Amino acid sequence: MLRIENLSVSYGARRVLHHVSLTVENGELLALIGPNGAGKSTLVRAVSGVVPAQSGSARKNGTNLLTVPASERARIISVVPQVASLPPAFTVWETVLLGRTPYLNFLGQVSAADEGIARQSLQRVDALDLIDRRVGELSGGEQQRVLLARALAQSTPILLLDEPTSHLDLHHQVGLLELVRTLAHHDGLAVLIALHDLNLAARYADRIALMVDGRVRALGMPNEVLRPELISEAYHLPVQVIPNPLDGSPLVLPNSSQK
Amino acid sequence: MARKLILGLLTLTLVLAACAPAATPTTEPAPTAAPTVEVPTVAPTVPALTLTDGLGRTVTLTGPAQKVVSMAPSNTEVLFAVGAGSQVVGRDEFSDYPEEAKSLPSIGGSMGQYSYEQVAALKPDLVLAGGINTPEQVKALEDLGISVFYLGNPSTLEELYANLNLVAKLTGRESETGALVDSLKARVKAVDDKLAGVADKPVVFYEIDASDPNKPYTTGPGTFIDLLIARAGGQNLPGLTDAYPQVSLEQIVLANPAIILLGDAFYGTTPEAVAARPGWSKIAAVTNDRVLPFDDNLVSRPGPRLVDGLEALAQAIHPELYK
Amino acid sequence: MRHRLLPLVWTLAFLLLAVMLSIAVGSVFIPPSDLWLLLTGNISGSLPEPLATYALIIVSIRLPRTVMVALTGAALGTSGAAYQGLFRNPLADPYLIGVASGAGLGAVIAMSIQWPYSFWGLMAIPMAAFLAGLLTVFIVYSLARVGRTVPTTNLILAGVAFGSFATALTSFLMLRSSGEIRRALGWLLGGASQSGWMPVLGILPYLIIGLSILLLSGHALNLLQFGDEQAHQLGLPVTRAKTIILVAASLATAAAVAFAGIIGFVGLIVPHVMRMWFGGDYRRLIPLSMVGGAAFLLVADVLARVVLAPQEIPLGIITALAGAPFFLWVLRRSKNQGYW
Numbered sequence: 001m002l003r004i005e006n007l008s009v010s011y012g013a014r015r016v017l018h019h020v021s022l023t024v025e026n027g028e029l030l031a032l033i034g035p036n037g038a039g040k041s042t043l044v045r046a047v048s049g050v051v052p053a054q055s056g057s058a059r060k061n062g063t064n065l066l067t068v069p070a071s072e073r074a075r076i077i078s079v080v081p082q083v084a085s086l087p088p089a090f091t092v093w094e095t096v097l098l099g100r101t102p103y104l105n106f107l108g109q110v111s112a113a114d115e116g117i118a119r120q121s122l123q124r125v126d127a128l129d130l131i132d133r134r135v136g137e138l139s140g141g142e143q144q145r146v147l148l149a150r151a152l153a154q155s156t157p158i159l160l161l162d163e164p165t166s167h168l169d170l171h172h173q174v175g176l177l178e179l180v181r182t183l184a185h186h187d188g189l190a191v192l193i194a195l196h197d198l199n200l201a202a203r204y205a206d207r208i209a210l211m212v213d214g215r216v217r218a219l220g221m222p223n224e225v226l227r228p229e230l231i232s233e234a235y236h237l238p239v240q241v242i243p244n245p246l247d248g249s250p251l252v253l254p255n256s257s258q259k
Numbered sequence: 260m261a262r263k264l265i266l267g268l269l270t271l272t273l274v275l276a277a278c279a280p281a282a283t284p285t286t287e288p289a290p291t292a293a294p295t296v297e298v299p300t301v302a303p304t305v306p307a308l309t310l311t312d313g314l315g316r317t318v319t320l321t322g323p324a325q326k327v328v329s330m331a332p333s334n335t336e337v338l339f340a341v342g343a344g345s346q347v348v349g350r351d352e353f354s355d356y357p358e359e360a361k362s363l364p365s366i367g368g369s370m371g372q373y374s375y376e377q378v379a380a381l382k383p384d385l386v387l388a389g390g391i392n393t394p395e396q397v398k399a400l401e402d403l404g405i406s407v408f409y410l411g412n413p414s415t416l417e418e419l420y421a422n423l424n425l426v427a428k429l430t431g432r433e434s435e436t437g438a439l440v441d442s443l444k445a446r447v448k449a450v451d452d453k454l455a456g457v458a459d460k461p462v463v464f465y466e467i468d469a470s471d472p473n474k475p476y477t478t479g480p481g482t483f484i485d486l487l488i489a490r491a492g493g494q495n496l497p498g499l500t501d502a503y504p505q506v507s508l509e510q511i512v513l514a515n516p517a518i519i520l521l522g523d524a525f526y527g528t529t530p531e532a533v534a535a536r537p538g539w540s541k542i543a544a545v546t547n548d549r550v551l552p553f554d555d556n557l558v559s560r561p562g563p564r565l566v567d568g569l570e571a572l573a574q575a576i577h578p579e580l581y582k
Numbered sequence: 583m584r585h586r587l588l589p590l591v592w593t594l595a596f597l598l599l600a601v602m603l604s605i606a607v608g609s610v611f612i613p614p615s616d617l618w619l620l621l622t623g624n625i626s627g628s629l630p631e632p633l634a635t636y637a638l639i640i641v642s643i644r645l646p647r648t649v650m651v652a653l654t655g656a657a658l659g660t661s662g663a664a665y666q667g668l669f670r671n672p673l674a675d676p677y678l679i680g681v682a683s684g685a686g687l688g689a690v691i692a693m694s695i696q697w698p699y700s701f702w703g704l705m706a707i708p709m710a711a712f713l714a715g716l717l718t719v720f721i722v723y724s725l726a727r728v729g730r731t732v733p734t735t736n737l738i739l740a741g742v743a744f745g746s747f748a749t750a751l752t753s754f755l756m757l758r759s760s761g762e763i764r765r766a767l768g769w770l771l772g773g774a775s776q777s778g779w780m781p782v783l784g785i786l787p788y789l790i791i792g793l794s795i796l797l798l799s800g801h802a803l804n805l806l807q808f809g810d811e812q813a814h815q816l817g818l819p820v821t822r823a824k825t826i827i828l829v830a831a832s833l834a835t836a837a838a839v840a841f842a843g844i845i846g847f848v849g850l851i852v853p854h855v856m857r858m859w860f861g862g863d864y865r866r867l868i869p870l871s872m873v874g875g876a877a878f879l880l881v882a883d884v885l886a887r888v889v890l891a892p893q894e895i896p897l898g899i900i901t902a903l904a905g906a907p908f909f910l911w912v913l914r915r916s917k918n919q920g921y922w
Contacts, residue, residue: 048814050814074816078815081815084808089861101805107800366892370895370896374610375643377891379638398704399778
């Protein structure tokens, strides 16, 4: 279980996160939604230790993840970043193997067990056929799956994803989210995922946290958070929420911005 | 241990050595009747000659040097001038005077790089280093067991005579050099006498580089040229502090030199070209047609030809005395 | 396993060849027959001429020079690979953050003083260069730091700025000096200005420390290729790793420059070539660049001694002249398109 308490982050003089508190249970998929600049990415980066926090903590079983050394933290949290700079010459295999780093010595020597875990991870994201390809040659979606495989290879109880679906087509969006939900429900990981697509969040998340201007505006089940008045206020856009005909989850429909 | 090292490393080198680029040796070690020499040095048994060189080092030779390698053009000139020309076995790349020096084997020296291998192959009993050489170069040769004498740059004519005498001692040419020094002194005195009483000291601009005609390079205090210009009855541009300063055209125009000497004539600068430079036409030397090419080697190499240079300067600065 | 070590074996073989070439070839031509004689002759006591001279040339001139050039090449190749990995920039070379410019300034300042002709007097210039080089890195690092991190962009900017400043100051000092400009120029153009075993002994401790650290940093450099954030999230203490690599590479580079002057191109080209031929895994690239750098510089040094014999060309000029066409040739022949 990931317990974030009173986390505050500033970029210089500008406060970006204001005393954010939320908990992600084991086996739960919690989605972070909110307009651009709400602080979703910052929250993910702060919890993973990349951005320093001015105050607050992020704990697992009492251990404050913000103060432990990077190598120890990397055994507890793994992150799937937005498709960021990937060195094009690295192969998929080499990239996923790097996910085992927290368990390797500083020379990076890999054991057969490590290779097995890497291979398994690639299989779960359905990317084994890409194993010898160079990362620079892959499509955005393929790269995203490789990054997920790398995070899986890290074998951590907590998984953070920062808008992993932004470059994916519909097929791969659904595929990735179904896999991530399985990881939570089946493997028992505590998964925190920042999403921009409200309806995907509604369909796959167990709980949703709505963030606005660096604060948690609402936290709860999808139908508790995805309410027209909350969403309209957050996104400055009138919306209508109806039950999804397929599974009853809330479906958010933007009204025209012109009345 | 060194032998084992050679053995191991040279095992496969034969093929390579045979295909080595044709770096033709500039000299074959002369098949003399010399006795076998131990590697790497011979310790002198009876110190016959002990002198202190320009770096403060004590140099000891068993006798006058018979196989000298010169590392500077000025040293080459000095060696030949004192009568030791036949004792010189190698010289640096730029030694071009006297004519006989050109046919001697070269040991490099351009871009500050000498071939120590070539020096070693010539088996000299003395290497004469000069002001243009660095202490590192002296040390490198010293480490090979070769005697090196560093002849410091003279800053006065008296120091030049002292240098000549030093080289004479090193090569056993004291008798000839006595006469040489006397004749040099006489010639200098002749110039001094001619100039005695001449009150007029024209301003002289000595140009060493004018790639940018608005900011040419000249010589200042600390150089021999500066010294000789004064001795030859002229005066250098006023206000110079560095040895090789870059002066602006304005400064030259202000000083209005009566004579311009082209030390860069060797590189193609002509009086006509100077007259054509924008801004130069009003300078006294240009209007009076007293822009003269000058052999820079006569005044920049610290050797006996400095006296030639002095005479040439005096003739250029006070031609009326030489009618 | 054997397959993985093959590149190293090849490169070591090339190095061995280069070493032998460097000893066998020079501005004085030693006939193979005499070489053979030195090799097989029952040598005891004194040698007859000309063998004694040849032996002197080989043992006292070529051998220490070969070792010195090899060490310098190794230092520059390894540092170059480390810098390219650290800055994730194909144009990075060991002089990027100003080590060479600083060392050059230190050397030229030291040259303006008349040191006594003694061991320490002769060590003054390399020591001044070495300390100035390290000081430059320290200043640049301090300028580039932001809180607890050292962003690579800042390092590059500060390094280029400070380096330009140091270079300009060096040029100014050189122009104002009267006789020393030739000496300074020779130093700046590169090539072991000191002979014998002294420079080898001088450079060795820093190389041992610096290169050992770099040889062990391959995995960290691999991680850094994904950017500071991802490397951090994978468990690398990023700032500490970067600092250690930077210090080690700078130590090796400063020592190399202090004793061998500024030799360009090696640190830029050798890692690129190794990467093109053998891939970008830094655990392999670092040792390969070390051995490859030594071999490359040895070949360049042989050319320097032989092309215009008896005139020797400064090493820095040879590496630039010879390095460019060589690199273009490799580039054209490279089948590996996406090698960076």
